Amino acid sequence: MRLIRFVSAWLLLCAGVAQASAPATVAAAPATRLDHILLWGRGIDQSTAVMAVKLGFQVRPGHDPGGVANRYIRLADSSFIELLGITRPDPAFDPGMKEDQQALKGGPGSRTFGFRTSSLDAIHRSLQALHYAVTPFFSGPDSAKPGWQLFAFDRAPLSSNTFFIDYADGYAPDQFDPANAGDYRATREHPNGARELSSIWLVSADADADRRQLETMGYGHAVPVKLPALGAKGYCVPVGPTALLALQPDGAGIAAQTMANGGPRVLGVSIGVSDLGRAQRWVERGYERPLATYRGLSGASILAPTQDDLGLSIEFHAMQSGVSPCAGASL
CATH class of the missing domain: 3.10.180.10 (2,3-Dihydroxybiphenyl 1,2-Dioxygenase, domain 1)
Incomplete structure (x- = not known):
């Protein structure tokens, strides 16, 4: 089974996605919503500058594992945009990153987005019953801290890659201590409103x-x-x-x-x-x-x-x- 994965800061984002072979439908959980997109730039500083200077967003720091850096634009409704950028000549791409870069021809853009749901297990079982090639569950950042859990697909059901994700209470990729409520709110205030x-x-x-x-x-x-x-x-x-x-x-x-x-x-x-x-x-x-x-x-x-x-x-x-x-x- 081919598994396409994104590893960026705290999210293991599995690209790729599945085609259904059954005409039946699964009842979508009412708690599901759109969560975020992965947005590649020509460089992490270039896309940060565009978002902050030209568009008026506050951009939060992330990490740079293996030559692919990420940063976050967090919004008050708990959704976000994750910025990705290559920081060295020979980055350690996983298969999903390599596929995206090939499709984007090394330019800026997005091919992956996520659904967030509090019914992750139920949706996973329902999609399996419909013969979607869903991946196993992945979680992070580690078992000692509250974090996230997600699954993706091995073949694409949609024209862009997608995944389903859920977060532990209080978890935020750009902030480790949910007790700092004031800091949490401040990261979601943007000059452009x-x-x-x-x-x-x-x-x-x-x-x-x-x-x-x-x-x-x-x-x-x-x-x-x-x-x-x-x-x-x-x-x-x-x-x-x-x-x-x-x-x-x-x-x-x-x-x-x-x-x-x-x-x-x-x-x-x-x-x-x-x-x-x-x-x-x-x-x-x-x-x-x-x-x-x-x-x-x-x-x-x-x-x-x-x-x-x-x-x-x-x-x-x-x-x-x-x-x-x-x-x-x-x-």
């Missing part, structure tokens, strides 16, 4: 294939969506309080450019902010250009011009309370 990861966008040549796989895995109720700002169409799939967008190009635009330049991957993420005007001013200063406000799936939004720097798009939107994650989706 970012508070939540509301959606992750996947792009492929066949959005419906991703939609069908998600439905089989237990994530149904997809809503058709068209995103003119990205030149994309597809489906919005609710995952707890978050949304996973399965997209494909719809004419000219960022989606078509991304597929032409590198193929299926994470096209972007959407970040809820407490003050959209502040986020817009920060990004406009960082990129030295005006940005237009548009109505996205989550209401008033701006699209930061991050494709060249980060290999994906980052959308900022005004936070909305009491609204379902796909409420704004419509054709």
